[in-house]
Every structure is written in structure tokens, then in C-alpha cells.
């Protein structure tokens with residue numbers, strides 16, 4: 001095969017590529033989308049599905065913010081309000097953010113490591129197609145007599161055991177999501193470890209690949225734990241066991257330990273791929289290698305390790321012995337160190353670069369600033385004694401939304417704008433992309449920043465109504481929420497325009513400063529790429545020379 | 548020339564970042580809204596407040612440094628200004644520095660954080676004990692030394708206003724959602740121990756002025772303590788999602804001087820004697836229906852609804868229900884013991900026999916149930932003991 005000579009060459013491809021009509025795409029809708037084993041099509045399916053879930057979960061958030069717009073109950077009964085908060089979180093976590101990252105992994109990992117497809121393409125098809133069934137089942141509970149789950153996404157017993165018969169559907173849908181995630185993770189690990197092109201050594205892999213490799217291990221480690229926890233809930237509810245029932249010799253707090261042993265790594269499952277995407281985008285638009293590549297890899301690995309030994313920081317008020325509380329406080333504080341390394345390295349990547357501010361870069365910068373705010377409030381929450389005040393208030397709601405919305409969701413947007421030209425072959429509208437960014441950034445802060453004040457001033461979370469002293473900031477927050485929700489419609493418009501109507505064709509490299517294998521294939525990326533592996537050298541990867 | 552340029556930009560960005568932080572963290576105070584944690588009225592609350600402020604300011608300084616560096620770079624190192632990209636990709640010295648310095652900062656934070664926690668977890672030397680029991684959706688208080696116990700629920704005017712579409716403006720209600728029928732009365736200046744638990748699901752007892760919250764977990768007893776410095780009324784809320792009325796089970800503490808507290812204990816003991824007498828005598832139908840109506844409104848209507856029609860499968864109707872019109876013994880048993888795995892709690896521990904008898908009489912005759920049954924407090928007291 002050809003060796004690598006200069007910019008913009010198509011490496012490691014056979015002749016047929018670059019022409020859509022010779023792509024060997026399967027004919028017909030069923031064959032193309034339902035029976036597909038192609039990593040790009042499955043990636044697209046995941047992304048479209050995630051976007052749909054993002055809007056379903058988002059409309060539930062609109063219901064919540066509308067009810068909280070002012071004191072008094074105006075729109076929904078408290079029980080339905082609780083169903084909305086519970087479903088909103090389940091849908092956003094398991095239906096939007098996680099599948100979106102798997103979609104990115106499907107599309108980009110083979111392209112980034114020079115593999116022709118994912119290692120296990122049939123399983124790949126399965127792991128996607130389980131999801132629509134899982135979420136149909138989950139959403140259907142809202143229409144059942146006993147209503148949807150209303151005990152919060154954390155499903156703490158004994159409260160969650162008061163859910164009616166619909167609970168069985170909730171548990172089974174969580175099982176299905178877990179199976180899907182585990183299969184996706186196995187596939188990603190197998191692809192990364194076995195299918196890298198010659199020369200793509202581990203320490204040459206793009207950071208997105210690294211962060212996903214580590215995320216995939218987290219998934220395999222913790223999804224079975226969640227499955228176990230909800231199965232015990234299921235048998236407690238329907239088959240008379242007493243795992244979590246104190247009256248039967250069980251322990252309701254045990255559930256919380258198990259849940260958060262899953263739950264804390266879970267938050268890193270949602271954010272590590274985001275770290276990866278930002279580490280791709282910042283170097284491109286700074287036209288400068290990623291700063292401290294090796295440190296970034298080690299920081300990611302240490303965060304993943306630490307994420308297993310901090311779970312009880314979600315349970316500081318549950319009544320643990322002093323020694324336990326101290327251990328979990330110190331361990332949690334430690335996470336700030338590798339997280340800090342990441343933030344400093346991103347800033348250093350930008351430092352003395354030659355920056356331009358296209359939409360992906362704007363979202364990435366927005367991420368670094370706003371995620372840092374969320375990380376700092378996380379550090380405050382780690383301090384057990386003051387967490388006895390913060391816990392279960394809107395301060396916590398603000399914290400995790402800062403790390404999840406301008407954290408994970410902003411990077412999803414950044415990644416979508418960054419790779420959309422590669423996926424579709426067309427350029428999106430830069431002007432509308434920027435409008436989307438600015439509206440999102442302003443509204444997301446109006447939405448979530450005042451929630452810090454609310455929490456500190458004493459407003460508990462998960463309540464449908466509140467004392468009038470909290471009215472002003474709730475109204476601000478709701479207005480920000482509506483604006484943020486509406487701004488996301490722009491994204492849909494931009495994507496549809498880009499894919500179907502845009503007249504501006506994308507080049508192979510797309511971005512002046514882009515490096516990495518994915519930019520060596522034509523845009524749109526042909527249906528099959530790297531059927532013959534390219535040979536990779538150090539100068540081809542975004543972080544430059546070997547370490 | 549170039550150097551100076553950088554310096555001026557740096558200064559300008561620093562000022563801008565500081566202004567941004569001021570706008571976020573200080574300016575909102577002038578809106579007349581509370582935006583920060585309370586200093587509270589106990590040493591624990593003050594410690595937690597001070598700790599919160601220390602960590603907050605450390606975070607603010609870190610934030611200012613990071614964002615200043617970043618925005619200087621954004622201003623200076625842009626292609627449109629003709630800035631050429633440098634090509635460095637690491638610096639061992641810098642990376643060691645920003646690993647080690649944060650570790651030192653964290654150690655500095657951990658010292659006061661550890662001290663505060665040790666203080667919190669030292670409930671020794673307490674002078675009185677109050678047991679707090681969370682129920683869906685009310686609090687029961689038991690004064691272990693003074694032998695007083697009562698249940699505290701959302702005040703009735705708040706309760707009326709908080710119904711969906713009540714048409715009552717919450718701002719016209721006294722302490723909307725933060726008022727109760729019977730506050731917890733506590734003396735100031737004494738170290739009080741709380742034993743916190745729950746009957747049905749997990750709740751959390753939280754009065755911000757005391758500086759902490761503690762989960763109330765069924766089957767477990769958690770300890771916490773407070774020594775209140777100043778008399779006053781302190782309000783809080785349940786802080787752990789406990790079902791549909793989680794937002795409607797406030798906590799009100801009336802902190803009074805020792806003399807006032809002693810006087811209050813006297814009145815409670817007298818009230819206890821009166822309640823015991825009530826339970827012995829025979830009531831007539833009208834009396835039971837009157838009392839029953841108010842007990843139903845405060846205890847039952849939130850689930851079974853004021854008209855007895857219930858709310859879907861989870862909260863069944865009482866109007867025409869098999870239990871409320873069926874055998875009396877079964878009805879009494881359900882009310883006293885509750886229904887496992889549902890929000891129907893056992894009221895045996897919550898209400899006096901008179902209240903239960905009244906509520907039973909009411910529900911068996913209201914909503915068109917018309918059984919004509921009349922239940923006496925003595926009927927209940929007998930069963931409850933047996």
C-alpha cells in the first residue's frame with residue numbers, strides 16, 4: 001500500500017473510494033439500517049437515537065421547569081412531577097448521553113485507529129437495536145395505571161418498592177440497557193486492542209480512543225453491578241425477598257452502596273469520552289500539538305481508578321462511621337488532582353497557539369470553562385462536613401448539571417460539529433452553529449448558575465413546589481431552561497441543513513489544523529474505509545512526536 | 548513593546564475575570580434574595596459555614612487563575628492577529644508543578660475539613676434526647692426524658708394552598724410550606740441528641756440553621772446533635788425524596804429559654820392526660836364525625852383525596868371501597884398496621900385511639916358509604932394493645 005507522503009492523501013484505500021455510488025451500501029431501508037453491520041451506519045443510528053432521546057428527556061425537563069416557574073402547583077400533581085424527574089434523568093443518562101458516546105465511538109474509533117470496521121459487527125447491530133425496545137418499554141410505564149417510576153433515578157428502596165407493577169418494566173429496561181452497554185464496550189475494547197493499523201501503537205492513539213478504551217472497562221465493571229442491584233429490587237418487590245427491607249433482615253443502605261459503586265464510575269463513563277473529544281478539538285483549532293499527551297492518558301487512568309473508591313461521597317448523610325467518612329472525603333478530594341492536570345493541559349494546549357474559533361472550538365472552550373466550574377463545586381461537595389448542608393439541595397443539582405450539560409452535552413455538540421463534515425461530506429452553516437453556541441452558553445448559565453444560590457439558601461432538590469423566598473431564582477432558572485431547550489432546535493436545523501441541503505462540500509481534511517487518520521479519508525467518509533490498513537507514523541497523530 | 552502588550556492584556560483579562568466572578572458571587576446579594584449558606588445558630592453550623600467559605604474562596608482563586616490564563620491566550624494567540632503557533636508539547640517542570648501544588652492545597656483543605664467532621668461526630672455529653680421518626684409525610688417527635696410525643700404535619704393553610712389549582716396565592720400564606728401544626732419545642736443552651744429513624748421510606752431531617760442533615764432510615768437509628776445558641780423559630784424541610792409529598796413535610800423548631808421550655812413541658816403533660824381521658828369515655832356519632840372529618844383532612848386526604856375518590860391505582864378510593872364498607876375488623880387492622888409495600892402506613896403509632904376511631908367512623912359513613920357503624924376509642928385502644 002501507499003506510504004504516507006503529504007497532506008490530504010487518501011491512505012490505505014482501494015480505488016473504489018471517494019465515489020459514493022461505488023460504495024457497496026446495501027440497497028433498501030431494511031438492509032441498510034436494520035440489518036446493518038457497518039460501523040458508520042450503526043454510529044449514525046446511535047446518534048440519531050440519542051438526539052431523539054435528548055429531546056424526549058428535554059421535554060420532561062421543560063415540564064419540571066414549568067412547574068417550578070413559580071410557587072404553588074399550577075400544572076402537574078406531585079406524583080407526576082416525581083415521575084418526570086425520574087424519567088428525565090434515566091432518559092438523559094442512559095438514552096441520550098451514553099448512546100451518543102457509543103455513536104461517536106462507532107463512527108470514529110475505526111477511522112482513528114485505521115480499522116475497516118468494529119471487531120464484532122453483528123454484535124454491534126444488536127447492541128444498538130436493543131435500545132429502542134428498552135426505551136419503548138421504559139417510556140410505556142408512563143401510560144400504565146400505576147404510573148412510571150417516581151423514586152428518582154437512584155431508585156432508592158424502600159421508596160422505589162412502592163412503585164406499582166410498572167416497576168418490573170423499569171427493571172427489565174435497565175437490564176436491556178446494561179446488556180447493550182456491555183456489548184458495546186466489549187466491541188470497543190476488541191476493536192482498539194486488536195484492529196489498530198500498523199504503527200498505531202498504544203501511545204500514538206488519539207486521546208478520544210484512549211478515553212473510550214478506559215470508559216469501556218468502566219462499563220464492563222459497573223453495568224453488571226447495576227443489573228444486580230435492580231434485580232434485587234425486583235425480587236424484593238415481586239418475590240418476597242428482603243435484600244433491602246430492614247423488617248426482613250435486609251438493609252436499605254446497602255442498596256445505596258451498590259448503586260453508587262455503579263453510579264460514580266457512571267458519571268465518568270459520561271465524561272471521559274468528553275475529555276477525549278476536547279483533547280482532539282483544542283489542538284486542531286490551536287494548530288498546536290496536545291500538551292502533555294502522556295500525562296493526559298495517565299490522568300484519565302487515575303480518574304478511572306479513583307472513581308471506584310469514592311462512591312460513598314453520595315451518602316455522607318446516611319450515617320457512616322467517622323473513619324469511613326474521612327476515607328471517602330480524602331479519596332474524592334484526590335480526584336481533583338488528575339482532573340486539574342487535564343484542565344491545565346488544555347489551557348496549555350491553547351497557550352501560544354494560532355487559534356481560530358469555529359463552532360467546535362467554541363463549544364470546546366465553553367466546556368473547559370464551565371466544566372471547571374462544575375469540578376470546583378464538586379470539590380466543595382467532597383468536603384463532608386459542609387456537604388451535610390449541600391447534600392440533596394439545588395447546589396448538588398447545579399453541580400452535576402454543570403458537569404453534564406456544559407460538560408458532556410457541550411462536547412457532544414462540539415464533536416458533532418467537528419466531524420459532521422466528515423460524516424456528511426458537506427459543511428454546516430458556521431453562522432447558525434455560532435448562534436447555537438452563544439444562545440446555549442448564555443441560557444445554560446442562566447438556567448443552572450442561580451441553582452447554586454437556591455441550594456445554599458436551603459432549597460431541597462426533587463420538590464415540585466417551594467417557599468416563596470426561592471421564587472426569583474427559580475423563575476430565572478426556568479426562563480434559562482426554556483431558552484436552552486429552544487436553542488437546541490437550532491442544532492437540529494443545522495444538522496438537517498448540513499446533511500441534506502448544504503452546497504458547500506467538505507475537503508478531506510476539513511479543518512486546517514486537523515491531524516489524525518480520520519482526516520485522510522475523503523469526505524463524506526466512504527461506506528468502507530481502511531479495508532487495507534494504513535501505516536501510521538508519529539507525525540500523523542495530533543499530539544505530534546512520540547513520548 | 549511585545550512584552551508590554553502582553554502585560555496590559557493580562558491585566559485587562561484579570562480584571563474582567565474578577566468582575567465576572569463578582570457578578571456571579573457577590574452582586575446577586577443585592578437582589579434581596581438569600582444566596583449563601585446560613586451561619587446558623589449552633590457552633591456546628593458556624594463551623595460548616597466557615598469551612599464552606601474557605602473552600603469557596605480557594606475555588607474562586609483557582610478559577611480566576613485558570614480562566615485568566617485561558618482568556619489571555621484567547622485574546623493574544625489567535626490566528627486573526629497573526630500569531631504563529633508554537634510547537635511545544637510538554638514541559639515536565641510545569642506538569643510536576645501543577646500536580647504537586649494542588650496536592651498541597653488539598654492537604655491544606657483537608658485539615659479544617661477533618662476537624663469539622665470530628666466535631667460533628669461527637670455526640671457525647673448530651674443533656675437530653677429527642678427521637679425523630681419520619682413518616683410519609685410527617686414527622687413524629689418523642690422526648691425521651693420528658694415522655695412527650697406528638698406528630699408534626701404541614702400547616703393546614705399551606706396544605707390548602709398547595710393543592711393543584713387551589714387558586715390561593717402562596718405569598719398570602721404565612722410561611723408557605725415551611726409551617727407546621729405543632730413545632731418541635733427545644734431549649735436553648737443544652738446539648739441535645741437526636742435519634743433519627745423512619746417508619747416507611749428514607750427521609751432526611753434538615754434544619755439549615757443547625758448546620759447538618761441526617762437521613763432517617765427505616766430499621767436504623769442515626770445520631771446527631773445540636774446546641775442552639777439563640778431562641779427563635781428555625782425552619783427546614785425533609786431532604787430525601789420520600790414520595791409524592793416529599794416537598795410538603797417541613798420541620799419547624801421553636802427554640803426557647805429553659806424556663807419557657809419547662810412551662811411547655813407542663814402543658815404537654817396535661818394535654819396527654821386529657822387525651823387519655825378522651826380515649827376512655829364514650830363518644831356520640833356527631834362528635835366522632837366532626838373529629839373524623841378533620842383527622843381525615845389532615846391525615847388521609849392527601850392520598851385518598853378530600854372526596855374519597857383516590858388517585859389511580861396507587862392511592863385507592865375509599866368511597867364504596869371493599870375495606871371501608873366491609874368487615875370492621877379488617878378495616879381497623881389496615882388503618883392500624885398499614886399495607887406493606889404501599890404508601891399506606893400504619894397509623895397505630897401516629898394517632899391517638901380517639902383520632903383513629905373518629906377517622907374510621909367518618910370514612911365508614913361519609914362519601915356515600917353509609918354503613919351506620921360507630922367506632923369508639925376504647926375499641927381501638929383494646930386492639931392496639933392486644
Ligand code: HEM
Pocket residue numbers: 154267268270271313314332333335336339374375376377378379381382387390391392396399400403404407408
Ligand atoms: C472534580 C471532580 C468531581 C468531584 C470532586 C465530584 C464530587 C461530587 C460529590 C461529592 C457529589 C455528591 C454530592 C451530594 O449528593 O451531596 C456529587 C454528585 C454528583 N456528581 Fe460529581 N464530582 C465531580 C465530577 C463530576 C463529573 C465529571 C460528573 C459527571 C459528568 C459528576 C456528576 C455528578 C452527579 C450526576 C451527581 C449527583 C448524583 C445524584 O445524586 O443523583 N460529577 N459529585
Ligand SMILES: [Cu+2]
Pocket residue numbers: 263264267310311313314
Ligand atoms: Cu460521585
Ligand SMILES: [Cu+2]
Pocket residue numbers: 749750751785786787788789790792793794796
Ligand atoms: Cu422527603
